[in-house]
Amino acid sequence: MARHWLGEILRVGRLPLQAMALAGATRAFTDNPLLGSERLNRHGLHAGRVALAQRGAAARRWFLAGGASAEDRATFARDGILVKRDWLPPERFARLQAELLGLRAPAREHVQGDALNRLIALPPEVTRPLPETRAVLASREWRGLLAYVAASRQPPLTFLQSIFAQHRQAPPDPQVALHSDTFFPTMKAWLYLDDVGEAQGPFQYVAGSHRATPARQAWEKARSLAWREADAMSQRGSLRVGLEELAGLGLGQPVRHAVPANTLVVADTHGFHARSQGQPGTVRIALWAQAESTPFLPVPLPSVRSLLGGREAVLAWAVTDWLAVRGLAHRHWLDRGLLRAGDPPLAEG
Numbered sequence: 001m002a003r004h005w006l007g008e009i010l011r012v013g014r015l016p017l018q019a020m021a022l023a024g025a026t027r028a029f030t031d032n033p034l035l036g037s038e039r040l041n042r043h044g045l046h047a048g049r050v051a052l053a054q055r056g057a058a059a060r061r062w063f064l065a066g067g068a069s070a071e072d073r074a075t076f077a078r079d080g081i082l083v084k085r086d087w088l089p090p091e092r093f094a095r096l097q098a099e100l101l102g103l104r105a106p107a108r109e110h111v112q113g114d115a116l117n118r119l120i121a122l123p124p125e126v127t128r129p130l131p132e133t134r135a136v137l138a139s140r141e142w143r144g145l146l147a148y149v150a151a152s153r154q155p156p157l158t159f160l161q162s163i164f165a166q167h168r169q170a171p172p173d174p175q176v177a178l179h180s181d182t183f184f185p186t187m188k189a190w191l192y193l194d195d196v197g198e199a200q201g202p203f204q205y206v207a208g209s210h211r212a213t214p215a216r217q218a219w220e221k222a223r224s225l226a227w228r229e230a231d232a233m234s235q236r237g238s239l240r241v242g243l244e245e246l247a248g249l250g251l252g253q254p255v256r257h258a259v260p261a262n263t264l265v266v267a268d269t270h271g272f273h274a275r276s277q278g279q280p281g282t283v284r285i286a287l288w289a290q291a292e293s294t295p296f297l298p299v300p301l302p303s304v305r306s307l308l309g310g311r312e313a314v315l316a317w318a319v320t321d322w323l324a325v326r327g328l329a330h331r332h333w334l335d336r337g338l339l340r341a342g343d344p345p346l347a348e349g
Ligand SMILES: [Fe+2]
Pocket: 179, 180, 181, 269, 273
């Protein structure tokens, strides 16, 4: 009985915090009973957060509009994705490619489904001998465009990313299922260092799926009421969508962006997207960035994260390692020592 009352006090005590979390980026229907509440979602809690986040992002992008050309802003508003071929002048790209593909640096790996993901973080101590990389990351063209799409002034987390397709016998990589990353606009960007053909599993995106149309709002509401029957990723707030649902949402089919090296792809990953299934033995390598914003704020916050000087990922991994050793956290990204982006992964042991 005492335990029952204690549990009840703890549950009620957490409610104010859980209510406050709704004003931020909390997204998992499973984690917050308010977010998962059928009653509240019937009254439009989830769909309302989606709509409000769209307004917040639009307002913040107004402040950040100087980072993107008028043409890019118009294309992005229509499609939710920018695909910029020949992004760097050829001689600059050749230098960047040589620096990053030759870089041997601390690498982390995470196996998801049958795919192996490798990330090499790019803090200042790693980029010090890489002048072209530093120049690109500091350039107005890179920072301005990514900040505009992210609707945030916070510097994106930036990595050298390698995706090894069908690395092991396992269920498919969950990233090949079409999905929205979360309920609010988020940014992911890839500057491809090698050609991405069909074999390398190109990024797919449903043009225009970043917009909160009435049909999308109705879909979001329906999904928020049926989350208990959904897959695990949808329950965590990253909603999966079936190809057969797209026409009903007024959307076309996903476009596979098989593109040459030196193409910059920047997308709002609230829009529906996926990796394509790559062929075994292939790898897709990119300078990769991702950013999330404060969903509902109408003005972008000053860039406080830049105080960490690009060491956010390294610090986060160090903290997770420390907690994991003590049994207090699960470590997804395993330390693999010094590797190049294209080094073949070790066999599963
Ligand atoms: Fe995603």
